[in-house]
Amino acid sequence: MRLTKGCKKVLEVLEHAHDLSSAQDIHGRMRGEDDKAPGLTTVYRSLESLVSMGLVQAVDLGDGERRYELVKPGEHHHHLVCESCRSSVHLDQCLIEELEEGIRHKYGFQIKGHILEIFGTCKGCLTK
Amino acid sequence: MRLTKGCKKVLEVLEHAHDLSSAQDIHGRMRGEDDKAPGLTTVYRSLESLVSMGLVQAVDLGDGERRYELVKPGEHHHHLVCESCRSSVHLDQCLIEELEEGIRHKYGFQIKGHILEIFGTCKGCLTK
DNA sequence: CCGCACAATAGAAATGGATTTCATTTCTAA
DNA sequence: TTAGAAATGAAATCCATTTCTATTGTGCGG
Ligand SMILES: [Mn+2]
Ligand SMILES: [Mn+2]
Ligand SMILES: [Zn+2]
Ligand SMILES: [Zn+2]
Numbered sequence A, B: 001m002r003l004t005k006g007c008k009k010v011l012e013v014l015e016h017a018h019d020l021s022s023a024q025d026i027h028g029r030m031r032g033e034d035d036k037a038p039g040l041t042t043v044y045r046s047l048e049s050l051v052s053m054g055l056v057q058a059v060d061l062g063d064g065e066r067r068y069e070l071v072k073p074g075e076h077h078h079h080l081v082c083e084s085c086r087s088s089v090h091l092d093q094c095l096i097e098e099l100e101e102g103i104r105h106k107y108g109f110q111i112k113g114h115i116l117e118i119f120g121t122c123k124g125c126l127t128k
Numbered sequence C: 001c002c003g004c005a006c007a008a009t010a011g012a013a014a015t016g017g018a019t020t021t022c023a024t025t026t027c028t029a030a
Numbered sequence D: 001t002t003a004g005a006a007a008t009g010a011a012a013t014c015c016a017t018t019t020c021t022a023t024t025g026t027g028c029g030g
Helices: A004-017 A024-031 A040-053 A097-107 A124-128 B006-017 B022-033 B039-053 B095-105 B125-126
Strands: A056-059 A068-070 A081-083 A088-090 A110-121 B058-059 B067-070 B079-082 B088-090 B108-119
Touching: A004 A024, A004 A040, A004 A056, A004 A068, A024 A040, A024 B095, A040 A088, A097 A110, B006 B022, B006 B039, B006 B058, B006 B067, B022 B039, B039 B058, B039 B067, B095 B108
Parallel strands: A081 A110, B079 B108
Antiparallel strands: A056 A068, A081 A088, A110 B108, B058 B067, B079 B088
């Protein structure tokens, strides 16, 4: 699996992004500064590659639009998403991984992955 | 918020369902046994009502199709979803609720809701 | 009963993110 | 240089969900 030109452009955008970006966000950003940047299809394909390479994490907020962000290779984390200002706090540890052993014993279930995102109101919005 | 005729039909179907059902599953089931059962639009609207009444839980498996199931009023739970046979184990306790207090203190974040689903291979499929 | 106001409903059309298709271009390795 | 593989873009398509609009059902005052 190679790091194609498209992938590199996507990485560039993600490096400068301040929060979670959708495929269309990324594409829009690219095209904004360069008319002949890769097309949306390529962005989707690049994201797919980057995710499977472990360089990028896909985040599912349950609103039908997947978001992406750079991560330390092979790692992942979860978020506290503010429903008021849409900002998100990046949690420093995954709560699920600790439970894997217990779940495997209790249910005989082999965990491969998981979705976990938490919604609510952030500190800033609470005090306002 | 009333229990309309559509809502009742949806509840009926969910009572007999054995696993998570999508809106279209439910609609299909209805129409299968009665040509003039409520339309898909009504099913969606009924599910929306039932969810906000706390009688039905919406489950997001990240595949773009929301599923629904009956729950004890006001409660919710999470699942171990087998990627091989698509069956799901219903967990008996929510891991997140225990963490709310800690997260509120550490981040000043007020939790309102969350998504949590776990994927992997179930006992049955592992032994096969 | 009648007619009216309003809720519930159906079906069609619109929406929107994601994916597929396929012709074309670019890369890579003889 | 050249053939095959990989990458790409634009348009077409998919598909769950939402919106729109016309129709139907229901409760109620007269
Ligand atoms: Mn993050
Ligand atoms: Mn369940
Ligand atoms: Zn995790
Ligand atoms: Zn929970």
